[in-house]
Amino acid sequence: MLxxxxxxxxxxxPMLLVLxxxxxxxxxxxxxxxxxxxxxxxxxSDDVYQQLRKQxxxxxxxxxxxxxxxxxxxxGDFGRSYIQRVSVGELIGKALPISAQLALASIxxxxxxxxxxxxxxxxxxxxxxxxxIGLGAVIAHSIPxxxxxxxxxxxxxLKLKLIATPTGWHGFFSVxxxxxxxxxxxxxxxxxxxxxxxxxxxxxxxxxxxxxRAKGLSEPHVLAGHILRNSLxxxxxxLGLTFGYLLGGSIFVESAFAIPGLGQLFFSAIRTSxxxxxTGATIVSAFWIMVMTLVVDVLYGLFxxxxxxxxx
Amino acid sequence: MxxxxxxxxxxxxxxxxxxxxxxxxxxxxxAGLSASAVAGALAAxxxxxxxxxxxxDPTGPRPDADPAPDDQQILRxxxxxxxxxxxxxxGGDLWQLQMMVxxxxxxxxxxxxxxxxxxxxxxPSADALTWTFTLxxxxxxxxGTPITAKDVKWTYEWIANPKSTSTNADLxxxxxxxxxxxxxxxxxxxxGIRIVDDHTIEFTLSAxxxxxxxxVGHFSLSILKQENVESGEEWWRTPVxxxxxxxxxxxxxxxxxxxxERNEHWFREPAKLSKITMALVADPQTQLVQYDNGxxxxxxxxxxxxxxxxxxxxxxxxxxxxxxxxxxxxxGFAIFKPPFDDIKVRQAFASALDLNAISxxxxxxxxPPQPRILxxxxxxxxxxxxxxxxxxxxxxxxxxxxxxGGADKLPKTTIxxxxxxxxTALGTWGKVATIIQQLLQENLGVSVELVRQVFNSVxxxxxYINNLDGGAIFRLSLGxxxxxxxxxxxxxxxxxxxxxxGYSNPDLDSVIAEADSSTDSDKRLELYAQIDKTLSEExxxxxxxxxxxxxxxxxxxxxxxxxxxRIWNSIHKMYIAAA
Numbered sequence: 001m002l003x004x005x006x007x008x009x010x011x012x013x014p015m016l017l018v019l020x021x022x023x024x025x026x027x028x029x030x031x032x033x034x035x036x037x038x039x040x041x042x043x044x045s046d047d048v049y050q051q052l053r054k055q056x057x058x059x060x061x062x063x064x065x066x067x068x069x070x071x072x073x074x075x076g077d078f079g080r081s082y083i084q085r086v087s088v089g090e091l092i093g094k095a096l097p098i099s100a101q102l103a104l105a106s107i108x109x110x111x112x113x114x115x116x117x118x119x120x121x122x123x124x125x126x127x128x129x130x131x132x133i134g135l136g137a138v139i140a141h142s143i144p145x146x147x148x149x150x151x152x153x154x155x156x157x158l159k160l161k162l163i164a165t166p167t168g169w170h171g172f173f174s175v176x177x178x179x180x181x182x183x184x185x186x187x188x189x190x191x192x193x194x195x196x197x198x199x200x201x202x203x204x205x206x207x208x209x210x211x212x213r214a215k216g217l218s219e220p221h222v223l224a225g226h227i228l229r230n231s232l233x234x235x236x237x238x239l240g241l242t243f244g245y246l247l248g249g250s251i252f253v254e255s256a257f258a259i260p261g262l263g264q265l266f267f268s269a270i271r272t273s274x275x276x277x278x279t280g281a282t283i284v285s286a287f288w289i290m291v292m293t294l295v296v297d298v299l300y301g302l303f304x305x306x307x308x309x310x311x312x
Numbered sequence: 313m314x315x316x317x318x319x320x321x322x323x324x325x326x327x328x329x330x331x332x333x334x335x336x337x338x339x340x341x342x343a344g345l346s347a348s349a350v351a352g353a354l355a356a357x358x359x360x361x362x363x364x365x366x367x368x369d370p371t372g373p374r375p376d377a378d379p380a381p382d383d384q385q386i387l388r389x390x391x392x393x394x395x396x397x398x399x400x401x402x403g404g405d406l407w408q409l410q411m412m413v414x415x416x417x418x419x420x421x422x423x424x425x426x427x428x429x430x431x432x433x434x435x436p437s438a439d440a441l442t443w444t445f446t447l448x449x450x451x452x453x454x455x456g457t458p459i460t461a462k463d464v465k466w467t468y469e470w471i472a473n474p475k476s477t478s479t480n481a482d483l484x485x486x487x488x489x490x491x492x493x494x495x496x497x498x499x500x501x502x503x504g505i506r507i508v509d510d511h512t513i514e515f516t517l518s519a520x521x522x523x524x525x526x527x528v529g530h531f532s533l534s535i536l537k538q539e540n541v542e543s544g545e546e547w548w549r550t551p552v553x554x555x556x557x558x559x560x561x562x563x564x565x566x567x568x569x570x571x572x573e574r575n576e577h578w579f580r581e582p583a584k585l586s587k588i589t590m591a592l593v594a595d596p597q598t599q600l601v602q603y604d605n606g607x608x609x610x611x612x613x614x615x616x617x618x619x620x621x622x623x624x625x626x627x628x629x630x631x632x633x634x635x636x637x638x639x640x641x642x643x644g645f646a647i648f649k650p651p652f653d654d655i656k657v658r659q660a661f662a663s664a665l666d667l668n669a670i671s672x673x674x675x676x677x678x679x680p681p682q683p684r685i686l687x688x689x690x691x692x693x694x695x696x697x698x699x700x701x702x703x704x705x706x707x708x709x710x711x712x713x714x715x716x717g718g719a720d721k722l723p724k725t726t727i728x729x730x731x732x733x734x735x736t737a738l739g740t741w742g743k744v745a746t747i748i749q750q751l752l753q754e755n756l757g758v759s760v761e762l763v764r765q766v767f768n769s770v771x772x773x774x775x776y777i778n779n780l781d782g783g784a785i786f787r788l789s790l791g792x793x794x795x796x797x798x799x800x801x802x803x804x805x806x807x808x809x810x811x812x813x814g815y816s817n818p819d820l821d822s823v824i825a826e827a828d829s830s831t832d833s834d835k836r837l838e839l840y841a842q843i844d845k846t847l848s849e850e851x852x853x854x855x856x857x858x859x860x861x862x863x864x865x866x867x868x869x870x871x872x873x874x875x876x877x878r879i880w881n882s883i884h885k886m887y888i889a890a891a
Contacts, residue, residue, distance in 0.1 A: 038479055045809060047482055047495065048478070048480070048481055051474040052477055054474070055475070055477045056477070083394070084396060085401070149597075150597040150598070153601045154601060158605060164605065164607060165598060165601050165607055167593055167598060255595045256597065258591070258593040267594065
């Protein structure tokens with residue numbers, strides 16, 4: 001297992017290099033010119049434009065720029081944001097823990113809500129609680145975050161007057177984080193509910209469950225000890241991967257709630273053609289997804305002995 | 313009622329008479345409009361085509377009131393962009409904020425006049441080649457140290473130096489003798505600057521400039537403290553300021569929050585507000601919730617809200633505050649190639665458009681049509697209608713008088729919708745282009761294609777248009793960097809930096825040269841008005857609209873004005889009225 005983990009970690013390096021190169025090339029040849037944006041109202045001055053390109057090193061060939069970027073990144077220097085003029089490392093360093101906490105809050109809501117509702121739906125399969133949960137989850141899944149966020153804001157702040165506008169970052173244990181995380185969770189919840197429901201329904205018909213019941217075990221004991229443990233592996237995979245994606249930040253929710261996480265960083269980097277920031281944020285997000293994929297694979301092995309044995 | 317995919321603009325175009333029934337149904341089908349939206353629009357459609365709608369007037373200043381006590385003079389604001397307190401290296405909207413923190417030799421007062429900033433007075437030589445500025449002897453930085461001629465010289469030379477990565481080096485210091493040597497690395501000092509004494513500085517210019525007092529008022533020439541700037545690349549995190557306010561709390565980047573407090577070392581009439589708090593909230597919808605919930609005192613009003621607020625008793629109509637800015641948003645002709653090198657074709661196209669109605673239907677009235685370039689109240693400005701007026705018969709006649717003789721003989725024409733960088737405005741101007749396309753077809757019988765493209769730079773856009781088959785119309789903008797009408801010169805001058813359309817008129821070039829070098833103030837203004845008239849009448853614009861500055865402010869906020877298109881230039885006059 002350890003050898004497998006090390007091998008997987010080693011594959012991260014070429015993958016990240018390729019990813020960084022593509023992000024760099026796409027930024028370089030893509031639309032938008034950061035120097036023109038930096039120049040603002042004086043965009044038409046060619047003298048200033050050429051001097052700024054030189055000062056920012058943008059007049060050098062692409063491969064030279066990329067090489068500089070990679071060697072800098074290896075030393076932990078991801079460059080400096082063109083627009084904010086702060087080191088990308090510092091910006092990501094501040095944003096990542098916030099997005100990570102938000103992702104954790106979201107995944108807890110998804111896990112708790114999704115598994116609980118999935119169990120209820122499975123236990124009352126094809127009856128009204130199952131229908132109601134399925135319908136509710138589909139509706140929540142269908143409303144995009146950029147619609148749901150303002151609707152929730154208006155409802156909580158202006159209509160019900162329950163809270164002040166939840167903007168900024170106020171820590172993991174805060175109403176603001178709970179509201180934002182719930183909106184992020186609304187989409188992925190459906191998948192977890194369905195997966196839990198299907199998985200439990202499948203396992204409930206297995207011989208060993210019947211045997212457990214025949215032995216006289218109580219229903220909660222059967223559920224916790226025999227059904228849940230054996231149905232959680234696919235759910236864990238789904239949760240782990242979702243967590244990996246959530247770590248990249250939610251552009252819409254972070255923008256709507258002015259949460260200074262990776263999503264907001266992505267948003268401003270894309271809006272301003274801020275290549276160093278965009279490349280840095282992409283690499284970090286991709287890295288997290290790779291790490292989470294690995295963690296999920298390891299966890300999967302822990303839940304399912306067959307996977308562990310086949311890798312061993 | 314619209315479905316989630318319904319485009320309200322399409323419906324508004326139809327109901328306001330821009331699209332006929334057939335065209336509306338065609339576009340509605342293409343856009344996938346829901347049946348209910350189509351049915352509703354058909355029921356509401358007027359019989360009259362091209363109905364003119366009245367545009368609103370700017371709101372004007374709010375009446376004066378008794379100010380609240382000083383401890384309540386706090387203004388709570390939000391901004392959509394991360395802010396950086398460096399007036400040298402950023403040319404975007406942040407400088408509106410910087411204006412209240414930093415101070416240049418002069419500044420623009422709320423009535424548009426140039427008034428003392430760091431300098432008390434200034435005196436040009438008879439030929440306007442040499443300018444002497446006398447600084448206020450009490451002028452101080454926010455750390456209590458005096459501002460002297462040495463600080464002014466250092467600031468100007470730093471801005472001219474490419475190492476400063478100044479975005480406005482040419483605009484700000486380009487007229488001072490020795491500028492090119494500093495840019496080329498041959499010198500570090502501007503030969504045209506001489507320190508007469510601690511409080512007197514003399515500038516020798518490379519060309520007569522009768523409006524140099526306006527140039528030195530540019531925000532990027534805010535006087536900086538050398539030790540502060542040289543303290544490190546991120547000196548602006550703890551800026552030593554020179555204006556009405558000083559920065560007492562500042563977190564840069566995406567976590568941006570900032571608190572400004574009245575600068576106790578400001579040596580002129582102090583600001584009325586004691587504190588301004590600023591936070592980064594990128595989403596305008598969230599800003600609106602904060603505003604409606606009373607958490608902030610002001611915010612930029614977006615087009616959709618503007619359309620509501622200008623209605624009598626509309627949402628937030630009592631809070632709306634807006635005025636015309638010194639900017640032009642326009643669709644221009646590619647004059648450098650046929651058919652728009654023919655003035656009659658340009659005038660015909662321009663006369664075929666009802667700009668008033670386009671503004672209402674496509675721009676939520678937020679950008680009114682521009683009758684001439686220089687707005688009323690701006691030096692040399694006015695409200696004469698020099699841009700061709702909407703007249704279909706005249707448009708057809710002009711086209712028949714052109715070298716092409718009629719619409720059927722014109723080469724293919726394309727409207728190129730372009731954006732430098734972010735594509736936020738693509739939708740809005742894309743809709744306007746669609747209206748223009750439709751109106752040119754209906755009123756002039758001209759078929760125009762529409763292309764959306766994102767370019768890296770203006771030269772790239774010009775190259776693209778050069779390679780296009782046939783004529784082209786493309787979207788551009790023009791702004792007044794300084795409080796002087798000379799900003800129209802590079803627009804009309806052959807090869808001028810803002811002359812992207814490729815317009816060339818040797819007679820006008822002579823007038824521009826005379827205006828730019830004249831030292832007679834009255835004559836200058838007359839000449840710039842003449843330049844404005846020629847450019848407007850000769851239709852370098854197909855559809856020009858005035859820029860605006862639109863805001864919501866709670867009723868207790870008073871004293872604000874739009875100066876050079878920016879609200880922040882009036883920050884020293886803003887105050888909170890007593891309840």
